[in-house]
Structures are given as structure tokens and as C-alpha cells.
Amino acid sequence: MTTKPTPRVRVPSKAAAGELIEIKTLISHEMESGQRKDAQGNTIPRKILNKFSASFNGKPVFSADWHPAISANPYQSFFFKATESGEFTFTWKDDDGSEYTAKNKLTVG
Amino acid sequence: MSSGLTRRSTITAGAAAAFASLLGSRLAFADEKAVAAEIKKLYGDKAMAEGKIKLDVPEIAENGLVVPVNVEIDSPMTEADYVKAVHIYADGNPQPGIVTYHFTPACGKASAATRMRLAQTQNIVCVAEMSNGTLHMAKANIKVTIGGCGG
Numbered sequence: 005m006t007t008k009p010t011p012r013v014r015v016p017s018k019a020a021a022g023e024l025i026e027i028k029t030l031i032s033h034e035m036e037s038g039q040r041k042d043a044q045g046n047t048i049p050r051k052i053l054n055k056f057s058a059s060f061n062g063k064p065v066f067s068a069d070w071h072p073a074i075s076a077n078p079y080q081s082f083f084f085k086a087t088e089s090g091e092f093t094f095t096w097k098d099d100d101g102s103e104y105t106a107k108n109k110l111t112v113g
Numbered sequence: 114m115s116s117g118l119t120r121r122s123t124i125t126a127g128a129a130a131a132f133a134s135l136l137g138s139r140l141a142f143a144d145e146k147a148v149a150a151e152i153k154k155l156y157g158d159k160a161m162a163e164g165k166i167k168l169d170v171p172e173i174a175e176n177g178l179v180v181p182v183n184v185e186i187d188s189p190m191t192e193a194d195y196v197k198a199v200h201i202y203a204d205g206n207p208q209p210g211i212v213t214y215h216f217t218p219a220c221g222k223a224s225a226a227t228r229m230r231l232a233q234t235q236n237i238v239c240v241a242e243m244s245n246g247t248l249h250m251a252k253a254n255i256k257v258t259i260g261g262c263g264g
Contacts, residue, residue: 071210075228085221
């Protein structure tokens with residue numbers, strides 16, 4: 005039932021210096037809240053992505069602490085002011101300790 | 114039929130009691146106090162100002178499982194003056210927390226959007242912490258037609 009989470013990120017590949025760009029991210033994940041019960045009445049243990057973070061050239065830009073109230077297949081969008089070319093690293097942290105990452109290049113000029 | 118305990122009233126009372134016990138045992142929801150306690154844990158009794166926050170949520174959510182929430186805070190986002198953190202809470206979910214955002218001046222604009230689960234009709238509370246330590250607060254009510262909780 006559980007599939008490996010696949011991140012999808014939409015970042016413009018090019019931007020003018022000083023331009024404000026919107027970054028949209030989506031990752032497939034069930035975000036099991038820990039509130040649901042299975043057919044036998046046992047609580048299904050919580051398993052969510054609890055942290056999303058974005059950095060550019062190694063410098064942190066934005067992060068979000070997610071609680072169980074975040075929908076399945078969590079979507080997150082935010083903004084970034086482009087000043088120089090470089091690479092984004094997006095990281096999602098799972099309750100079970102695993103990490104999923106995505107990288108996107110941005111050219112400013 | 115001189116007795117006050119009619120058949121109808123007995124049934125109604127029984128149903129109400131069953132409903133109440135169901136609510137009490139299975140659905141333990143947060144309330145306004147829980148949200149206030151969470152905020153107090155972080156910021157104590159610091160004063161909250163109004164304004165600056167644009168909390169963009171639907172008035173009526175047909176599906177409580179996926180409710181878009183978009184927050185934008187009015188800030189120049191420079192090294193000297195930016196939005197440090199934004200917390201979003203719900204007062205009618207099993208747990209009060211929804212999300213906490215950490216912004217940096219590199220964001221250029223203090224705005225973020227995600228999708229949340231809401232178990233029932235309730236209030237959303239948003240608290241923004243500026244880099245100079247001042248706090249702002251905004252509230253919105255969302256009517257939920259189908260709750261996004263349990264299974």
C-alpha cells in the first residue's frame with residue numbers, strides 16, 4: 005500500500021536578478037495522522053513527514069514543521085528572491101527517520 | 114400518562130447520552146484553550162497586534178481532508194526587518210498544531226501555502242513573529258461540510 009515518496013518540485017529554471025520566484029513542491033506521502041483506527045479497532049501509528057526544508061547553495065531559505073493536520077501528499081509553496089545562480093536542495097524528513105531530497109538548478113542572468 | 118418519563122423522552126435522552134459518550138471517548142478535540150496554551154508555551158503573555166497578516170482560507174470547505182491555506186505577511190523581508198516564524202493552529206482538530214513556517218530574508222516575500230485537514234467547522238489562528246520580536250495574530254472561521262478525521 006505504501007509507495008516510496010516521490011518529490012515533485014516546480015522551480016523556474018531561469019530568473020532575472022532580484023526577481024521574486026514562487027517555488028511549488030509536492031511529495032507523495034500518506035501522512036498517517038495517528039488518529040485513525042483499522043478494521044480491528046487498533047490505532048494506526050502516526051507516520052508523517054514532519055519537516056520540509058529548502059536551502060539555496062547550502063544556505064537555508066525556508067522550512068516548515070508539519071503536524072498531522074497536514075493533508076496527504078503534502079503541498080508546500082513559498083517564495084524566493086533570486087540574486088545569483090545556484091542550486092536548491094529540498095529535504096523532507098519522515099517520522100521513521102528517512103529523508104527524501106530533490107535538487108533544482110536556477111540560472112540568474 | 115402522568116409519569117414525566119415518556120417513551121419519547123427516554124429515547125431522546127438515551128440517544129443524547131450515547132452521542133455524548135461517543136464524543137467523549139473517541140473524539141477528543143482541541144479547543145481554544147489548547148491553542149492559547151500552545152501560543153503561551155512559545156511566547157508567554159506577550160501582546161499580540163492585529164493586522165499585517167493575510168490569512169487566505171476558504172469560508173466553506175467541502176472536503177475537510179484537503180483545505181488550502183495561504184498566509185501572507187506584510188513585511189519588507191530585509192536583514193533588518195523580516196518575518197521569523199509563522200504558526201498556524203486549529204481549535205477543533207484532535208491536536209491544535211497545523212504548521213510552523215520559518216522564513217529568512219532570502220525568501221523576499223513572507224508567503225507560503227499548503228493544504229490541511231480539518232475535522233469539523235472551526236477557527237484557524239495564525240501567529241506571526243517578526244525579527245524584532247513583535248507578534249501579530251489573525252483568525253478565520255472555516256465551515257467544514259465533511260470532516261477530515263477518523264476512518
